Amino acid sequence: MNKAKKIFVTLPFDFKEARELLCNSGFEVVINEELPLERDVFLRESKGCHGIICYPNQKIDKEFLDFVGDQLKVICTNSVGYDHIDLRECEKRNIKIGYCPNVVNVAVAEFTIGLLINVARRISEGIEFYKRNEMNSYWKESFLLGKNLEGAVIGILGLGRIGMSIATRLRGFEVKQIIYHNRNRRTEADNLGYEYVSFDDLLMRSDFIICSCSLNKDSEQIFNRKAFEKMKSSAIFINVARGDCIDQDDLFNALKTNRILAADLDVTSPQPLPPNHKLFTLENCFITPYLSSAEEKSRGRMSLITAKNLINGLKDQDLLYPLNYREQ
Amino acid sequence: MNKAKKIFVTLPFDFKEARELLCNSGFEVVINEELPLERDVFLRESKGCHGIICYPNQKIDKEFLDFVGDQLKVICTNSVGYDHIDLRECEKRNIKIGYCPNVVNVAVAEFTIGLLINVARRISEGIEFYKRNEMNSYWKESFLLGKNLEGAVIGILGLGRIGMSIATRLRGFEVKQIIYHNRNRRTEADNLGYEYVSFDDLLMRSDFIICSCSLNKDSEQIFNRKAFEKMKSSAIFINVARGDCIDQDDLFNALKTNRILAADLDVTSPQPLPPNHKLFTLENCFITPYLSSAEEKSRGRMSLITAKNLINGLKDQDLLYPLNYREQ
Known part of the structure; x- marks a missing residue:
């Protein structure tokens, strides 16, 4: 029997079902428990591996691929996004890439509605005020006054699967209009009555602007001074x-000067932001x-997909969710 | 010409349109700017008044009514609720009561959805963690994991106008079932597919329980140890x-012992809660x-209704939103 193929997992992989599936797969599995994972450890531990499970914080680039060796056959990211992976370099090496589309759409969409209302209706501010006992202004009618989504124009940049899920969740809120800008209409x-508009119109007409697009050369720093x-x-x-x-510098200035509300x-x-950051x-x-x-269920499903993606890949079977190079 | 009737307003009444309407009404208007308003000042300033604009924090009881005198003809509360007003005592004295139903339904309903997602998806916790730089656990998959509304049973106690607005806003969230308990089905x-259940069933089946009922002898402390x-x-x-x-003692214990999640x-x-409160x-x-x-628009409309209620009342015209004693 051949020596078992080796898998390096860059994250603790806490979800029981996924972890067991992986550990009982017959492959040699090394799970990193030390966080954050430094680049040099990532390189060293990945060297000689046949499969990698990673996360958006780990850059998979030419340097990494050259270093770890050409036995590497499958990379599965435990995420929806894959902008941390150099697709061209992976394609050259015939590496299969697995990812987790759709599984977090609902979680992200719900969270987005939560953020909208949190900032519009000043929930976290209210909690803070109370805790810090800064209640002098409590009795005023204008105390922590917010804004409703009702009657508002909601602009979405990037009406993909997640953007659509966000719009769906706005259905009951009596918003005035949902407008969106996308590469494609x-x-x-x-x-569904969502209005396709230019990016400029999106900026000018929206009471709330949601950025839910994927990151690519068109969307990089698309929200800059001119946009704000x-x-x-x-x-x-x-x-x-x-x-x-x-x-972020332009956003800081726009907020600092009240060019936009919040x-x-x-x-x-970077992600996470250093604690002394001016924002x-x-x-x-x-x-x-x-x-x-x-979100519990979403993350559980995500880990399971990632584990299955990787196991299938190493067994030369179809990945559950393979990235299709031709569509990129 | 008679001496102008006198109005005491217990709150600053910041909204321009409503304030101007009131101040240009021809009545003598005294607006309290000192907050919070102490009981003795409330009594003293109200004495001899014909109209009062108040807020739920000011108790209108027999003592108050006896003290201020029988010239008092109209009391308008700048709120939806009127549980701070002793209706029987007012009825005996033929005092008209104005209030502001419906005008805040949307604002309260949106805010409620915001609270649901805030606690379920741990938004304010996340903001706090970040600010306090408690990010050691950031890299774990289990970091601040939350729960979706999707697939959940949402229980509403009090499916009145506000409860219905809350349910409407859940329309896009793919919840499993909305169940409710009310005095009347x-x-x-x-x-709309909302299921009427007993209070016990509401408690036992709900993943999220929303209390949006009015306060009366049936609902007083209805959420107690037995309920939790x-x-x-x-x-x-x-x-x-x-x-x-x-x-609140029972809620404290239920939360402290993790009998319920959050x-x-x-x-x-009391309202507001003293800063040293154990909660x-x-x-x-x-x-x-x-x-x-x-919420800006809602509060603006509310002030305007309150002003119109009072002016109409003092002019012996119909109030915009009179409280109907017979329905109580």
Whole structure:
């Protein structure tokens, strides 16, 4: 019998079912428990492996692929996004890539609605005020006044699967109009009454702007000074996509000068944001530590898909969710 | 010409349109700007008044009514609830009461969905963690894992106008079932697929329990030890009704012992809660300072209704929203 193929897992892989499946697969499995995983450890532990389970924080680039060796056949990312993986370099080496589309759509969409209402209706501010006993202004009618989604124009950049799930969840809120901008107009969205607009119109017309696009060369820093200047001064901005979709210095200035009303970010650049980052000093900027998919059932399913993706790949079977190079 | 009738307004009445309407009404208007308003000042300033604009924090009882004098003809509360007003005593004196139904339904319903997602998806916890730089656990898959509304049973106690608005907003969330308990079953709700259940069934079956009933002798402390013991240990409890619907000691114990998972309270007893209250010491209890109706447009409309209610009343015209004694 051949020596068992080796798998390196860059994250603790806490979910019982997925972990057991992987550990009972007959392959040699090394699970990293030391977090965060430093680059040199990542390289060293991956060397000689046939399969890798990774996370968006680990860059899979030419240097990595050259270093770990050409026995590497399958890389499965425990995420929806795969912008941390150099697809061209992987394709050259015939490496199969697995990922987890769809499984977190609902979780991310619910979380996004939560962020919208949190910032619009000042929930976390209210909790903070109370805890810090800063209640002098409590009795005023204007105390922590917020805004409703009802009657508002909601703009979505990136009406993909997650964007559509967000729009679905807005159904009961009596919003005035959902408008969206995408690389491609979607008939499905048109049929639901969502209006396709230019990016400029999205900026100018929206009361709430949600960034839920994938990160690519078109969307990198698409929210910059020019974009913020086109927004309403009452606009609320939400980012559940990738930190690099935003020029954070420009966002800081837009918030600091009240060019826009407030922002709620679940993703930042870098991820996580260092504690002394200037965005933390703003009273109108709310930052969550990348929790959009942090939901029990979704994460459990995600781990299971990742484990199955990898096992299938190493057994030369079809991956459950393979990345199709031709569509990239 | 008679001496102008006198109005005492217990709150600053910040909204321009309503304030101007009131101040240009030809009546003598005294607006209290000192907050919180102490009971003795409330009594003294109200003495001799013909109209009062008040807020749920000011108790209108026999003592008050005896003290201020029988010239008092109209009391308008700048709120939806009127449990602070002794209706029998007012009726005896033929005092007209105005209130503001419906105007905040949407605001309260949106806020309630915000609270649900905030606690279920741990948004304010995430913001806090980040700010306090407690990020050691950040890299774990189990970091701040939450729960979706998708697939959950949502129980609503009090499916009145606000409860119905809450249910409407859940439409896009793919919840498993909305169940409700009310004094009376509602055909309208049945037609929408909401299931009428006993209070015990509501407690036992719900993943999320929302208290949105009015406060009366049946609902006072209805959420007590017995109730919490019947809930799922994974249950999340939300109160947007009145603090007195809950036995707070029992809630504290239920949360402290993890008998239930978490709670999100927008109302407390007393209101506001003193900063040293034990509920603030719990990590699974989130408390907002009565913000459910704190929304710009809603509060503006509310003030305007209150002003019109009072002016009409003093002019012996019909109130916009009079309280009907016979329905109480």
